[in-house]
Structures are given as structure tokens and as C-alpha cells.
Amino acid sequence: NAGVTQTPKFQVLKTGQSMTLQCAQDMNHNSMYWYRQDPGMGLRLIYYSASEGTTDKGEVPNGYNVSRLNKREFSLRLESAAPSQTSVYFCASSESVIFLGSGVHFGNGTRLTVT
Amino acid sequence: AQSVTQPDIHITVSEGASLELRCNYSYGATPYLFWYVQSPGQGLQLLLKYFSGDTLVQGIKGFEAEFKRSQSSFNLRKPSVHWSDAAEYFCAVGAWGSQGNLIFGKGTKLSVKP
Numbered sequence A: 001n002a003g004v005t006q007t008p009k010f011q012v013l014k015t016g017q018s019m020t021l022q023c024a025q026d027m028n029h030n031s032m033y034w035y036r037q038d039p040g041m042g043l044r045l046i047y048y049s050a051s052e053g054t055t056d057k058g059e060v061p062n063g064y065n066v067s068r069l070n071k072r073e074f075s076l077r078l079e080s081a082a083p084s085q086t087s088v089y090f091c092a093s094s095e096s097v098i099f100l101g102s103g104v105h106f107g108n109g110t111r112l113t114v115t
Numbered sequence B: 001a002q003s004v005t006q007p008d009i010h011i012t013v014s015e016g017a018s019l020e021l022r023c024n025y026s027y028g029a030t031p032y033l034f035w036y037v038q039s040p041g042q043g044l045q046l047l048l049k050y051f052s053g054d055t056l057v058q059g060i061k062g063f064e065a066e067f068k069r070s071q072s073s074f075n076l077r078k079p080s081v082h083w084s085d086a087a088e089y090f091c092a093v094g095a096w097g098s099q100g101n102l103i104f105g106k107g108t109k110l111s112v113k114p
Helices: none
Strands: A004-007 A010-013 A017-026 A031-038 A042-049 A065-070 A076-078 A088-092 A111-113 B004-006 B010-014 B019-020 B024-026 B031-039 B044-050 B056-060 B065-068 B073-078 B089-096 B106-113
Touching: A004 A088, A010 A017, A017 A031, A017 A111, A017 B065, A031 A076, A042 A065, A042 A076, A042 B019, A076 A088, B004 B089, B010 B019, B019 B106, B024 B073, B031 B065, B031 B073, B044 B056, B044 B065, B044 B073, B073 B089
Parallel strands: A010 A111, B010 B106
Antiparallel strands: A004 A017, A017 A076, A031 A042, A031 A088, A065 A076, A088 A111, B004 B024, B019 B073, B031 B044, B031 B089, B056 B065, B065 B073, B089 B106
């Protein structure tokens, strides 16, 4: 079972460049999430998608956009990358945003550096 | 404000010794509680979760955690640590209707001495 798959694993961007981080899950989960992880900060929610066709802002949405392409896929786009967006990005999924009792499952992350 | 506190940034234990990682939370609703482990360069793996029922929950890799509502704590324990347990451990809290927004602690890094 692949679980949650993210691509790419690593990326280096120059300030102002754009890119899209891809995420897919094969667990038939309804809800998907994008988090960022920064040293000493834990993980913070950027955006989430409760179900196919819906997206909502999390704690730190500025500078990002998302697309829930279908039930499996949820992408994160940086339109104009800034050094403050240097981070490790994690995609996650769960059965539902309402019921978390079965757990939230994470991908292996994308390490992004913006110079 | 909702928060999760892991008081210990870094803990070192000897292989074979017991382990307890502390987690305290502040959350208005009835919480879902999670412990995740992250090895260097890897994603987060779910160790265990508490939703309701028995307050002592068993997880993978020999870990367990106890929910104590009166102390707002969800401490992670293991009776005998193995060198492969060296990693960073994160406590997280969510709730019914929280829209999946888990609140994470800042993590505890575990080192294991031979």
C-alpha cells in the first residue's frame, strides 16, 4: 500500500519562481491536507479539502493556492516563491475532517528551499 | 487558546531503559489525541491514537499512551527502548468538527545511548 505519495521529494527554487507540489492518496479518504514543518514550530496547516470539490484555508494560507483535482489528488501551488516558504511540506489524508478517530496519515514530505 | 506542549525538547535514554515522553494539551472540546514518530528525512508515522474508551491505548512498536483528562495529559511510554526508536516524536490534538486541523506540539527528539 502506497498510502500518501508526494512529489517531488526535494526542490530548489529562486525567489519569484512558481511550482506545484503534487499529492495522491490511495486509501479512498475524503479529506486531504497540506502542512508545513519548520524547525521548532511543529506542523502548521496551510490548506485542507474536506471533500472532493471543496477547499478551505488553514492556519498559514498566505502565498499558497490549492486544487483538489479529484478524490485522490490534492496539489499545492506556490505562485511566487519567497525565502520564507523554505520548509518541509507534508500532505496528509483522513477519512473525514469531522471524524478523525481513524487517524490522519502523512506522506514523506517535500523539502523545499527558496534562495 | 488551543495548544499542545511537549516540555522536553531533547531526551537521551540508554538502550533497554524505559521511556516516557510528556504531552499536555489545552483544548476546549473533547479531544482526539495522537502520537506520531518522525525519523530523519521521513514523514510522520502514526504510533497510536485516543478517541474514546479505555484511557490506556496501545500502539505500534511497543508504545503505549495514557489519557488523563484531569491532568490534560497524554504521555507516551515504552518499557524498553531500542536503538531504532531514536527519532522525533510529536503529540497532536484534534476534535470532532475541528475540520482536520490537528494542533501539533513542537516535538521531542529522542536519542538512544548504546
